[in-house]
Amino acid sequence: MAKEAKEKNIKELEDLPGIGPTTAEKLRESGYDTLEKIAVASPHDLSELTGMSVDNAKKAVDAAKQATTVVYSTGSEIYDQRKLIGRITTGSKDLNELLGGGLEIKAITEAYGKFASGKTQLGFQLSVNVQLPRDKGGLEGAVLFIDTEGTFRPERIETIATAAGLDPKLALDNMLVVRAETTEQQILTIERADKVIQEKNVKLIIIDSMMALFRSEFLGRGALGERQQKLNSHIHKLQNLADTHGLAVYITNQVMDNPGILFGDPTTPVGGNIMAHAATTRLYMRKSKEDKRIVRLVDSPSMPEGEAVIKITPNGIRD
Numbered sequence: 001m002a003k004e005a006k007e008k009n010i011k012e013l014e015d016l017p018g019i020g021p022t023t024a025e026k027l028r029e030s031g032y033d034t035l036e037k038i039a040v041a042s043p044h045d046l047s048e049l050t051g052m053s054v055d056n057a058k059k060a061v062d063a064a065k066q067a068t069t070v071v072y073s074t075g076s077e078i079y080d081q082r083k084l085i086g087r088i089t090t091g092s093k094d095l096n097e098l099l100g101g102g103l104e105i106k107a108i109t110e111a112y113g114k115f116a117s118g119k120t121q122l123g124f125q126l127s128v129n130v131q132l133p134r135d136k137g138g139l140e141g142a143v144l145f146i147d148t149e150g151t152f153r154p155e156r157i158e159t160i161a162t163a164a165g166l167d168p169k170l171a172l173d174n175m176l177v178v179r180a181e182t183t184e185q186q187i188l189t190i191e192r193a194d195k196v197i198q199e200k201n202v203k204l205i206i207i208d209s210m211m212a213l214f215r216s217e218f219l220g221r222g223a224l225g226e227r228q229q230k231l232n233s234h235i236h237k238l239q240n241l242a243d244t245h246g247l248a249v250y251i252t253n254q255v256m257d258n259p260g261i262l263f264g265d266p267t268t269p270v271g272g273n274i275m276a277h278a279a280t281t282r283l284y285m286r287k288s289k290e291d292k293r294i295v296r297l298v299d300s301p302s303m304p305e306g307e308a309v310i311k312i313t314p315n316g317i318r319d
């Protein structure tokens with residue numbers, strides 16, 4: 001994979017020409033503690049810091065440059081790694097296919113749509129499915145569920161878990177539910193989540209719904225800037241948790257009618273640009289006949305736009 005050109009076997013600061021233990025110590029104290037940092041340093045700065053001549057500093061920088069290499073990965077290597085990325089089954093084969101295999105980890109997936117379109121039900125199903133063994137489409141992980149609307153229903157989890165072959169009591173024990181009533185509670189839960197994620201092996205974070213509290217607390221045009229700023233840092237922290245812990249994030253979002261759209265479906269998710277850029281994948285859910293729901297993949301870095309039809313049954317999401 002990486003071709004490391006180890007010129008003259010330089011591995012540490014002390015291996016560089018003209019740099020003895022005392023100089024190396026001075027450099028480390030000033031933050032120049034790796035060969036990479038020396039390689040991009042200015043000889044003048046190093047000279048000033050250590051008292052060595054600019055000429056000698058230049059020799060050390062050049063040697064550090066030669067000893068450090070950029071690590072290239074080929075596209076195929078990255079492709080192979082990505083195939084191994086874990087996914088959570090949605091309960092519907094068609095929806096899994098639409099998503100490229102299921103809900104992706106290290107990413108934020110957003111579902112938006114009108115009331116009763118199935119956003120919360122899909123969240124319940126994912127809360128159960130993430131707990132399944134890997135060969136059944138799960139990640140053997142726990143769930144952190146932030147409920148901002150008071151619509152979390154343990155009875156639904158009980159039914160869905162039983163149908164999925166899990167012990168319903170254990171399934172509920174694996175869910176950490178936070179009923180957030182203010183944006184501060186919502187934000188703080190995410191900000192303090194690192195510890196609990198590690199302790200409980202959380203592999204899925206759900207925020208249902210992402211924007212409800214932000215919308216009700218920040219009213220009017222004057223508050224919009226502050227709202228978007230808070231939302232932005234909240235979303236960054238979420239993405240950061242997803243990346244560092246290799247977990248999936250599922251958020252639901254409300255919609256409004258965009259009067260600017262004259263033709264076609266005016267239904268638009270709320271939250272503006274910040275939300276639009278937050279999610280790696282956006283799903284638009286809408287009601288069809290009876291228990292059928294149409295899920296449209298709106299925005300994905302790798303999958304083509306398309307639709308899947310799912311059913312909300314008493315036992316959960318099905319094809």
Ligand SMILES: Nc1ncnc2c1ncn2[C@@H]1O[C@H](COP(=O)(O)OP(=O)(O)OP(=O)(O)O)[C@@H](O)[C@H]1O
Binds near residue numbers: 113116121122315
């Ligand atoms: N036990 C059940 N058995 C079958 N279907 C159910 C059951 N519980 C809920 N549903 C279906 O799920 C629908 C509600 O979906 P859901 O709560 O996911 O909507 P939502 O998109 O989250 O809406 P909102 O924007 O109001 O939060 C109901 O209208 C019903 O059709």
Ligand SMILES: [Mg+2]
Binds near residue numbers: 121151252
């Ligand atoms: Mg809901």
